[in-house]
Amino acid sequence: xxxxxxxxxxxxxxxxxxxxxxxxxxxxxxxxxxxITERTLSLGSRYSPEFVCAPFKYNLGNFIETIEAGANTLxxxxxxxxxxxxxxxxxxxxxxxxxxxxxxxxxxxxxxxxTTLYRELKEINPEMSLKRIAEILPVVVKMIEYIDKxxxxxxxxxxxxxxxxxxxxxxxxxxxxxxxxxxxxxLNRVYRKYMRLFKKIEVQKPANPLKVGIVGEYxxxxxxxxxxxxxxxxxxxxIVVDRWLNVSSTLFxxxxxKIEENTRDYVKxxxxxTAMVTIDRALECAKKGFDGIIHVKSFGCTPETDxxxxxxxISKDYNIPVLYLTFDTQNSDVGFIxxxxxxxDMIKMRKEMGQNFKHPSAHSNRFYxxxxxxxxxxx
Amino acid sequence: xxxGIPRGLLYYxxxxxxxxxxxxxxxxxxxxxxxxxxxxxxxMAYAVDEACITSKIYLGHVEWLLDKCDxxxxxxxxxxxxxxxxxxxxxxxxxLAANTFRDRNIKLLYYNVDSSVADSEMAAFLKMGRFLxxxxxxxxxxxxKGKQAQKNAxxxxxxxxxxxxxxxxxxxxxxxxxxxxFDKYLGEPILKHLHKLDTVPIIGDIAPKKEAIAKSxxxxxxxxxxxxxxxxxxxxLYRDRVDGIILVSAFPCGPDSLVNEIIIRKIKDKPxxxxxxxxxEGMAGxxxxxxxxxxxxxxxxxxxxxxx
Numbered sequence: 001x002x003x004x005x006x007x008x009x010x011x012x013x014x015x016x017x018x019x020x021x022x023x024x025x026x027x028x029x030x031x032x033x034x035x036i037t038e039r040t041l042s043l044g045s046r047y048s049p050e051f052v053c054a055p056f057k058y059n060l061g062n063f064i065e066t067i068e069a070g071a072n073t074l075x076x077x078x079x080x081x082x083x084x085x086x087x088x089x090x091x092x093x094x095x096x097x098x099x100x101x102x103x104x105x106x107x108x109x110x111x112x113x114x115t116t117l118y119r120e121l122k123e124i125n126p127e128m129s130l131k132r133i134a135e136i137l138p139v140v141v142k143m144i145e146y147i148d149k150x151x152x153x154x155x156x157x158x159x160x161x162x163x164x165x166x167x168x169x170x171x172x173x174x175x176x177x178x179x180x181x182x183x184x185x186x187l188n189r190v191y192r193k194y195m196r197l198f199k200k201i202e203v204q205k206p207a208n209p210l211k212v213g214i215v216g217e218y219x220x221x222x223x224x225x226x227x228x229x230x231x232x233x234x235x236x237x238x239i240v241v242d243r244w245l246n247v248s249s250t251l252f253x254x255x256x257x258k259i260e261e262n263t264r265d266y267v268k269x270x271x272x273x274t275a276m277v278t279i280d281r282a283l284e285c286a287k288k289g290f291d292g293i294i295h296v297k298s299f300g301c302t303p304e305t306d307x308x309x310x311x312x313x314i315s316k317d318y319n320i321p322v323l324y325l326t327f328d329t330q331n332s333d334v335g336f337i338x339x340x341x342x343x344x345d346m347i348k349m350r351k352e353m354g355q356n357f358k359h360p361s362a363h364s365n366r367f368y369x370x371x372x373x374x375x376x377x378x379x
Numbered sequence: 380x381x382x383g384i385p386r387g388l389l390y391y392x393x394x395x396x397x398x399x400x401x402x403x404x405x406x407x408x409x410x411x412x413x414x415x416x417x418x419x420x421x422x423m424a425y426a427v428d429e430a431c432i433t434s435k436i437y438l439g440h441v442e443w444l445l446d447k448c449d450x451x452x453x454x455x456x457x458x459x460x461x462x463x464x465x466x467x468x469x470x471x472x473x474x475l476a477a478n479t480f481r482d483r484n485i486k487l488l489y490y491n492v493d494s495s496v497a498d499s500e501m502a503a504f505l506k507m508g509r510f511l512x513x514x515x516x517x518x519x520x521x522x523x524k525g526k527q528a529q530k531n532a533x534x535x536x537x538x539x540x541x542x543x544x545x546x547x548x549x550x551x552x553x554x555x556x557x558x559x560x561f562d563k564y565l566g567e568p569i570l571k572h573l574h575k576l577d578t579v580p581i582i583g584d585i586a587p588k589k590e591a592i593a594k595s596x597x598x599x600x601x602x603x604x605x606x607x608x609x610x611x612x613x614x615x616l617y618r619d620r621v622d623g624i625i626l627v628s629a630f631p632c633g634p635d636s637l638v639n640e641i642i643i644r645k646i647k648d649k650p651x652x653x654x655x656x657x658x659x660e661g662m663a664g665x666x667x668x669x670x671x672x673x674x675x676x677x678x679x680x681x682x683x684x685x686x687x
Contacts, residue, residue: 049636051630082637084601084603085637085638092644267474275471299429305427306430308427313478
């Protein structure tokens with residue numbers, strides 16, 4: 001029988017826990033899709049419908065490249081927005097392109113009974129053992145939590161490292177060491193070891209650095225390639241980047257009740273997908289006195305588009321600037337960098353002038369937040 | 380008290396229910412006019428650029444009603460139970476309207492249908508009736524009367540369509556959301572032009588809903604959205620009785636962006652035209668595409684003749 005080589009689309013650094021889950025849990029070979037490049041995106045958009053959201057195109061590009069790299073079983077997830085329908089169309093497009101691979105679409109079993117879920121998982125590897133998966137699952141969950149913790153620490157400090165690149169180096173070896181971890185004990189040891197290493201990296205933080213919160217759509221926030229390395233760009237300017245959105249906070253510790261309570265002044269009903277998280281975090285950033293908020297989404301993301309009027313109100317009420325960034329499949333950085341620089345200059349000036357500075361948007365339409373949204377860097 | 384009803388999105392689906400409900404309760408209402416240039420322009424000014432054109436038009440209707448009534452009806456629908464999910468736009472539209480027009484002191488009348496908290500449509504209407512200060516029994520009666528009116532209207536529509544299907548002309552199935560195709564500004568010019576080309580447009584949204592939803596799995600298994608399921612199912616129901624299919628979507632409709640692609644990839648035995656409308660003025664481009672599509676159908680049927 002042919003070896004089973006499973007693959008799953010990229011999202012930030014999560015291919016590492018995926019590898020652990022599939023190799024040790026499902027007892028199959030795991031092929032991480034090749035790192036996302038221009039080619040991934042151009043392949044993905046060539047075969048995608050025109051105005052589908054960008055993550056669809058990235059995922060499709062990942063699938064095609066990972067098949068080329070030898071994968072023969074692809075897994076796609078379900079979701080609460082368009083994501084839920086990605087799988088079926090991805091499968092159809094790949095079939096029409098002539099690829100003969102097994103396609104596991106978790107959207108089929110999204111609301112299904114555990115037995116149906118079990119049957120679908122069995123498709124990945126018919127000889128899988130539930131016991132092995134039950135053993136590895138807590139390790140994978142914990143690993144995701146640790147990765148999120150580590151990356152949160154990096155976001156807050158990488159802008160101030162004295163030797164450029166020191167965080168990246170440790171981060172890379174942290175991930176590569178995680179790949180062979182398959183017990184909680186080992187995992188804790190690796191985590192503690194690397195946390196110590198991260199803390200040892202010399203940083204020179206000013207007393208009161210600029211602080212920016214990143215909110216927005218799931219994929220585009222978390223996949224650095226798809227947001228033109230936004231977090232890195234901000235760090236390079238010496239900004240503390242705060243982002244709550246990650247897999248562990250949304251999938252494992254989602255504070256539904258609390259979010260509904262916090263956002264009550266602005267919204268009555270959940271607005272779909274990550275919309276409530278976006279509003280909740282933007283409010284949190286505003287209340288904590290951040291210097292700015294950056295709203296990130298892919299073009300046409302309906303829930304995140306609908307959030308914008310709410311963010312505009314928050315921006316007015318708390319007098320906090322919001323930059324609205326939309327990413328599609330363009331490959332030029334220029335428009336994006338210019339807007340980011342303008343935003344940076346503005347929040348820096350506000351900070352220097354103290355709390356008394358009022359953003360012109362509070363008074364006139366000249367810099368009305370909507371205008372930030374209008375000049376999105378689309379191709 | 381006067382209730383304002385925006386002529387957009389769910390209005391086209393539920394108008395008989397809404398209008399009869401308010402009439403039966405003795406509450407005055409006004410419906411915003413058919414979409415016109417001013418409404419589109421004001422909608423575009425208030426909406427976020429990337430929103431779909433139908434939701435922009437909807438905001439234009441809401442804006443038109445702002446100073447003309449006491450409350451504006453903006454319902455929220457979270458899902459359609461076993462029939463499927465809805466686009467997140469319908470989950471967000473209440474708060475979207477509230478936030479967009481917050482500074483203009485908008486007052487909204489609403490009901491919320493959410494199967495996860497057992498807010499059935501009936502319970503939601505009773506709640507709305509209580510808010511309007513009407514007795515429960517009267518509201519219940521009004522709701523059922525509205526429901527009945529809606530059923531009757533659907534029955535009549537279906538009957539009419541059955542007659543159209545018997546006509547001996549070229550018949551084209553239009554797969555489009557009701558709020559797109561029946562909008563005066565977006566869809567109606569397309570229907571008019573198809574009539575002008577001596578063809579009969581068959582509306583996919585006018586179909587026995589339950590049957591359509593059950594049939595939709597033949598084309599797509601995991602399709603989440605109820606409204607799209609109905610449309611996809613109607614292709615199965617009508618495909619043998621029409622000569623071609625036109626998919627009409629409002630730019631950039633989220634569900635349609637994926638579903639249309641599936642339809643195009645799976646329907647191989649009928650010509651399919653994918654039309655995306657974005658509310659721009661001028662029909663010339665669309666007319667040309669419709670004409671060439673109809674020519675293709677005529678050519679296939681051997682009816683093509685060189686005019687002029």
